[in-house]
Amino acid sequence: MKTIKIGILGCGIVGSGVARILIEKQALLESRIGARLNLKYVADLDTTTDRGVAFGEGVFITDANTVLNDPDIDIVVETIGGKGIAKQFMLKALENGKHVVTANKALLASFGNLLVKTAMEHQVDIGFEASTGGCMPVIKTLRESLVGNRIEGITGILNGTCNYILTKMSNESCSFDKALAEAQALGFAEADPFLDVEGFDSAHKLAILNALAYGMDINLDDIHVEGITKITPMDIEFAKEFGYTIKLLAISKNSATEVEARVHPAMIPNRNPLSHVEGSMNAVTIDGDATGQTMLYGHGAGMMPTASAVISDIADIARNIMTGARHRVPILGCPQTNIRPIPVLPLSQISTPYYFRFEAADQPGVLSKISGILGECGISIKIVHQKGRRTNGTVPIIMITHLAKEENAQKALKEISTLDSIMNQPVVIRIEETDN
């Protein structure tokens, strides 16, 4: 029986999970794949932490170069994370003719094009199912299962931390800060939650999915990104009254010549299956022209779910090695020569319905002024809602608009916020109505 030799770089949470499956499920994997997956090395500088895994003699080492330079190693698993040393190691592995499997979305989103180019030059594969959506097979689905579809759009809840916080805020009417603190206490949020709560982690993942969906370069820079730190329990309550749920969404849409790509909190109607995705769960809907809407749902992070995705990539590459089928599926879904730099539509040019909340002085004429400005900017109002919830002599005025252009909405908001009768900045949350 063929033996495939594997080296893991970085034995943190995900790396430990991968090691555990490779060691504890060797027989199961062998019975399914028909090859032996041999974990030859696990390299990590931290030699003291107990990973709860029984490594064989000589497997745990501290020098990554031993893995990178060992001609026996077929597959390098990069589970270091970040864009520093992980990048150097991954490039080195590829240059040394080793297939690489990684969960590193930040690295792929920023340097994916270089990494793919390097892999192609050295005729090796990069597996990255674990980078996006944890154990949900969204990479394989886009790259293989939907091959007969023009992908029309993707909408994802791709960050479990944010979804946990928003679910908690919704269920318990608590503030963002309180929900974040609890998420941190329970291990659903990192000590430094910046990348998660500001939306960048979701943007990393969206950049990867867009490349696969639309046959474009990995383009992180042009994705508009907003996080959830400004969401209040009040807006969540109003959303509920109108039949909406607020989620942090990663959204992309395929126009004829451009792509929309944005990450921001959005209100979605309760008939949208994403509205029922609660807690730290992830989900992504994909609209194909043949399939209509499909959805994948699962744990988007965590030791074993992420390790499961890494293992699926290892198995895929092992099967390629066994059958001599290198690059059987192109890394980004289509051959490099067919990948184009499709432009991302500037945010100002998108059109969407909006939720506005104005904090208005409780005096006559305010509504008329607001609606006058919106009308001048070509924004048509679908619902107006004014309730007697006074805070410091002000009343919240809620408006839900029909489809409006972002630049018009921003122009109107700027003008409205200069009104004497408007306190604070207006709250703006985009509404995603599209569903099949």
Added chain:
Amino acid sequence: MKTIKIGILGCGIVGSGVARILIEKQALLESRIGARLNLKYVADLDTTTDRGVAFGEGVFITDANTVLNDPDIDIVVETIGGKGIAKQFMLKALENGKHVVTANKALLASFGNLLVKTAMEHQVDIGFEASTGGCMPVIKTLRESLVGNRIEGITGILNGTCNYILTKMSNESCSFDKALAEAQALGFAEADPFLDVEGFDSAHKLAILNALAYGMDINLDDIHVEGITKITPMDIEFAKEFGYTIKLLAISKNSATEVEARVHPAMIPNRNPLSHVEGSMNAVTIDGDATGQTMLYGHGAGMMPTASAVISDIADIARNIMTGARHRVPILGCPQTNIRPIPVLPLSQISTPYYFRFEAADQPGVLSKISGILGECGISIKIVHQKGRRTNGTVPIIMITHLAKEENAQKALKEISTLDSIMNQPVVIRIEETDN
């Protein structure tokens, strides 16, 4: 560029959809796969129906043998359906060394083991993503993405007709017959709905999924099957009052040495993501020991969603042909030598919570008799609910039990139905509480 030659047998709804994608999206498929997919033949006896597809000269023929015997044909797409001529053609195709792609769950569920054996003998592949769950990539997910998991269980809404009917009954409090008639008028149900509404279509699909999930033979015969024809609006209403939704579920569970496998209407709590799957949509949750619960959701039938799944199999096989990688992934997920005949647990031995509805004479002592019998049979009651909705001098008594063994439940029900004060047969609906 390599050309892969394809012949379609049966140009009904699915066959027409496959032909349409192959013809209209030739360029897209070529740009992704790096090979030309050439539709050489479409064979169907019906030469008059307009399929809305522009076949090239000489493509549409009436003799399937022309496809089966043409040495140029690499892949035969079987979209005839049924277990008659489709079986003969598929065996012939395999024997002639052609890969086969099919959506035919009835055939696979009944003769899959023979078909797989024949394919292995002739070193060709069978693709059957379209057989189960329409465009949801459940076959690929089980066979490839979850390779590092012991599958603990599968729960699926796998029949769009039944889900449409149950959704309609729930939303409009209408009878099964009325909902079925409307489903037929709208094309969501066939003129002869027997296979769908009696649960057999779901059972066919479950037999296929079980083989992939547990490494077992395809075993249709031992799956317990009940349909939805006895579900009433009254039970749907009571279910809602207790926070449940009624769905036709295909359920399998992996015990240590046996597998539970059953299709029947079940009550599921609203926190179960399957409870939000409405209308003709399908969904399946898969519990892996590493992933926890994942779910796939999408259109389970229809021309283009099913065709999309067929195309994904064609692409997979084309990629294997291009790279010389036959049987890269074993047809049933693991090599034939590792597939075992795992026994299915008899229904009498399963344990589950139950919903009972008794139609009782409105007189003293009835409740005491019922609960006495249940107690003697070792069945512990969780909720009792008696409401004044009298029908002909009877009152419905609802009981929800704790976990109870099926054989005990059946024994108790048999005894209870002999009571003078009990009219009609008691209604029994199993409850699926398990979710992660």
